Amino acid sequence: MPVNIPKTDLKRIVIVGAGFGGLKLARELLYSNYQIVLIDKNNYHQFQPLFYQVATAGLEPSAISFPLRKVFQKKSNFYIRVAEVYSVDNDQKILHTSLGTVWYDYLVIATGVNSNFFGNTSIESNAVPMKSVSEAMMLRNRLLQNFEKAVTIADPEQVRPVLNVVVVGGGPTGVEVSGAIAEMKKFVLPKDYPELDFSQMEITLIEASDRLLASMSKQSSAKAIRYLKKLGVKVVTNNLVTAYDGETVWLGDGTQIKSKTLIWAAGIKGDYPNGFSPEITGRGNRLKVDAYNRVESYPDVFAIGDVALMATEKYPNGHPQVAQVAIQQGKNLALNFVAMNQGIRLIPFKYIDRGSMATIGRNRAVVDLPFWSFGGLTAWMIWMFIHLMAIVGVKNRLLIFINWLWNYITYDQSLRLILKVSGGKADKKEPVSV
Amino acid sequence: MPVNIPKTDLKRIVIVGAGFGGLKLARELLYSNYQIVLIDKNNYHQFQPLFYQVATAGLEPSAISFPLRKVFQKKSNFYIRVAEVYSVDNDQKILHTSLGTVWYDYLVIATGVNSNFFGNTSIESNAVPMKSVSEAMMLRNRLLQNFEKAVTIADPEQVRPVLNVVVVGGGPTGVEVSGAIAEMKKFVLPKDYPELDFSQMEITLIEASDRLLASMSKQSSAKAIRYLKKLGVKVVTNNLVTAYDGETVWLGDGTQIKSKTLIWAAGIKGDYPNGFSPEITGRGNRLKVDAYNRVESYPDVFAIGDVALMATEKYPNGHPQVAQVAIQQGKNLALNFVAMNQGIRLIPFKYIDRGSMATIGRNRAVVDLPFWSFGGLTAWMIWMFIHLMAIVGVKNRLLIFINWLWNYITYDQSLRLILKVSGGKADKKEPVSV
Numbered sequence: 011m012p013v014n015i016p017k018t019d020l021k022r023i024v025i026v027g028a029g030f031g032g033l034k035l036a037r038e039l040l041y042s043n044y045q046i047v048l049i050d051k052n053n054y055h056q057f058q059p060l061f062y063q064v065a066t067a068g069l070e071p072s073a074i075s076f077p078l079r080k081v082f083q084k085k086s087n088f089y090i091r092v093a094e095v096y097s098v099d100n101d102q103k104i105l106h107t108s109l110g111t112v113w114y115d116y117l118v119i120a121t122g123v124n125s126n127f128f129g130n131t132s133i134e135s136n137a138v139p140m141k142s143v144s145e146a147m148m149l150r151n152r153l154l155q156n157f158e159k160a161v162t163i164a165d166p167e168q169v170r171p172v173l174n175v176v177v178v179g180g181g182p183t184g185v186e187v188s189g190a191i192a193e194m195k196k197f198v199l200p201k202d203y204p205e206l207d208f209s210q211m212e213i214t215l216i217e218a219s220d221r222l223l224a225s226m227s228k229q230s231s232a233k234a235i236r237y238l239k240k241l242g243v244k245v246v247t248n249n250l251v252t253a254y255d256g257e258t259v260w261l262g263d264g265t266q267i268k269s270k271t272l273i274w275a276a277g278i279k280g281d282y283p284n285g286f287s288p289e290i291t292g293r294g295n296r297l298k299v300d301a302y303n304r305v306e307s308y309p310d311v312f313a314i315g316d317v318a319l320m321a322t323e324k325y326p327n328g329h330p331q332v333a334q335v336a337i338q339q340g341k342n343l344a345l346n347f348v349a350m351n352q353g354i355r356l357i358p359f360k361y362i363d364r365g366s367m368a369t370i371g372r373n374r375a376v377v378d379l380p381f382w383s384f385g386g387l388t389a390w391m392i393w394m395f396i397h398l399m400a401i402v403g404v405k406n407r408l409l410i411f412i413n414w415l416w417n418y419i420t421y422d423q424s425l426r427l428i429l430k431v432s433g434g435k436a437d438k439k440e441p442v443s444v
Numbered sequence: 445m446p447v448n449i450p451k452t453d454l455k456r457i458v459i460v461g462a463g464f465g466g467l468k469l470a471r472e473l474l475y476s477n478y479q480i481v482l483i484d485k486n487n488y489h490q491f492q493p494l495f496y497q498v499a500t501a502g503l504e505p506s507a508i509s510f511p512l513r514k515v516f517q518k519k520s521n522f523y524i525r526v527a528e529v530y531s532v533d534n535d536q537k538i539l540h541t542s543l544g545t546v547w548y549d550y551l552v553i554a555t556g557v558n559s560n561f562f563g564n565t566s567i568e569s570n571a572v573p574m575k576s577v578s579e580a581m582m583l584r585n586r587l588l589q590n591f592e593k594a595v596t597i598a599d600p601e602q603v604r605p606v607l608n609v610v611v612v613g614g615g616p617t618g619v620e621v622s623g624a625i626a627e628m629k630k631f632v633l634p635k636d637y638p639e640l641d642f643s644q645m646e647i648t649l650i651e652a653s654d655r656l657l658a659s660m661s662k663q664s665s666a667k668a669i670r671y672l673k674k675l676g677v678k679v680v681t682n683n684l685v686t687a688y689d690g691e692t693v694w695l696g697d698g699t700q701i702k703s704k705t706l707i708w709a710a711g712i713k714g715d716y717p718n719g720f721s722p723e724i725t726g727r728g729n730r731l732k733v734d735a736y737n738r739v740e741s742y743p744d745v746f747a748i749g750d751v752a753l754m755a756t757e758k759y760p761n762g763h764p765q766v767a768q769v770a771i772q773q774g775k776n777l778a779l780n781f782v783a784m785n786q787g788i789r790l791i792p793f794k795y796i797d798r799g800s801m802a803t804i805g806r807n808r809a810v811v812d813l814p815f816w817s818f819g820g821l822t823a824w825m826i827w828m829f830i831h832l833m834a835i836v837g838v839k840n841r842l843l844i845f846i847n848w849l850w851n852y853i854t855y856d857q858s859l860r861l862i863l864k865v866s867g868g869k870a871d872k873k874e875p876v877s878v
Contacts, residue, residue: 013596014595014596014597014598052861052862053588053592053860053861053862054860054861054862054863070504070506071861071863072504072859072861072863075861075863077636077859077860077861079636079637079860080636080856080860083635083636084635084638085638086638089595089639090595091592091595091596092592092862109596110596143863144863147863154487158487158525158526161448161523161524161525162447162448162525162543162544163448164448201517201518202511202513202514202517203513204518204519204520205523405850408846408850409843409846412842412843412846416839416842422514425506425511426487426488426511426513426514427486427487427488427505427506427509427511428486428487428488428526429488429505429506429509429577429578429581
């Protein structure tokens, strides 16, 4: 059955996904001569760079999530539908969703990526991913429950695996979450759990390549390792996790680590609705697009952000999967939609790399600007400023700032609630049951 | 198997429940000559008076929940265990919990109350209760999902029951939640959902007796009705809900109301572990206690707060089930434990009524002091001040204040996220799976 959306004389653009790319595109298309339908399975935009702070009890989910309807309050020709999109029928130009069918004139896939376990089911069923606010909350609950469990165990030998944490993947997420957990271990946990001996707790970060933050400069990689080691994180490079049964982590070189918690930040893959022919899928399960973000052989379908694979001279394997690319593509595509409407020439996408950064605990970060790379306190302050400014909503910005200031002064992440909310599973595959 | 808690020379007091009573008692017993074990099924204390603001997207769960381990950081002879207590074996002086057995010298039942559906299974299985932070979050998700559903329905006749809300119970919770929903309807929802006609949305408050806020003065009751009507709430008194199938609410006089949401704030009953003989249970399923909060015929077991029934001359049917009684009983019992240890005379409990209050939307509240009762803006400001001061934790106080200020200035509750966190059910009967 068709979803109830008024039909008007305007052409309809359906945007699937309200991440950095989809949200930017939708905002830029306000007051354009199109009817816009924005579909997301959540009723909020998620600020992915700070998931790790939600997972480590530093921020509330609501601080980094922003209700979509608030962004687009009182807008005309604009429709939000909270639904899971199952498949695309490009011949009929229809989407099949959990709410029913939605027809489109133009379709934009901005669905991003999901965790990639590379077919390893033992890891997939036992590891904790961190690709959504819900998953970050699950990780928080898991960590806190582990400590609650540890106090009930009398045998120290049995306590250790419950305290241990293994993080897989040395990208920004893996580096930032290991740093944050190491800080909790240092400043918060011994006060909360005087019964436990946290010198027994090991935090291990495992990276398959020879350095952390592979997308950043060599100096930043080296600094990241140094900062993490100072915080007591064990960093293992050139090694893979081959299996995990919920108790033991097996590494490629035969090493075993006993740990009840394995955080998976090692791989991502493009995540889009069914219905596209396999030939247009490239590296990392991304949809191949041309310089205008048009999906190969689907003239009315576009893809932007992490899910899009645009091979250029500088980036033959596609752009880095970061927020900046998604935002810039969203903006460029909006211009092109207006151009299409006016029958003028489209503008090919050109990525302007503004640099990248990662933070490692209190007072320390690494920043790579196009021609300059640095670390330490200045980097950390820049990291904070940039992230604060990028947050949607003045109130969220204010609340995050107060939280950060508070946590900084008190050495305390105070949101240590094991909160469970039923009424649906956080599971990716589960549609929001509206 | 016994739960891992060190055995010392000190006598052990086990407190079950970290609500207002249990928390106060535990705090007052710090540095006493006892070993204290505090058991709660959550790892946090919940501030019940503001549940309705969580349900109506005005506050975050974390703002009104406080991690227990943070309250008791670095305390000695103090043990927190996150567990569900199933039953009490008073002959052997042990508790059976989801973690194993816990022995006690003295036991304090501070488990409060739960929703009472008076055996009406049709209501119980379809209504939304509001007796915990998790339930408040479920209600918030439910309300928001209803609006998301409403926009997908084309037929206005079918939209109305999805928008409608029926609140049962004219006590402070029922009055406050109806007022807050009426404010959302007035200020927030039309902006978020320009597609919907909110003049069609009806909020009905149903009370079985002849007035709202029956525990307060007649003036306050009358003011509450006036304030609610001004906000557009339909107030029905002298009427009962007899059945609810998830679609239709049947009232005692035969009236039917079509509504997808029924909020149950109409009845409570004492909620305590199994193992007590039925004779010691009184009105409202509360445990009969003497003037020292000792449970009848169980010399080593005490009960405080909502779950305790202490018949006095002034309160022959027991004290009102409010936070003040629980807090004062917790404090008195702490003094008596110290007295027992020193072999001196125990102090009988005497309730000092400091008054009661309820708020009804923006700028309006009713306050009953022992010799004075008033309403309006002054009452509302006093309500806010008292509640802010009662909140545990300076940071929570600060964040709530900022939220209130923000919401007041912008006419906007901005936490409208449908957030689901799996890893356990919020269901009361489900133990926290540590």
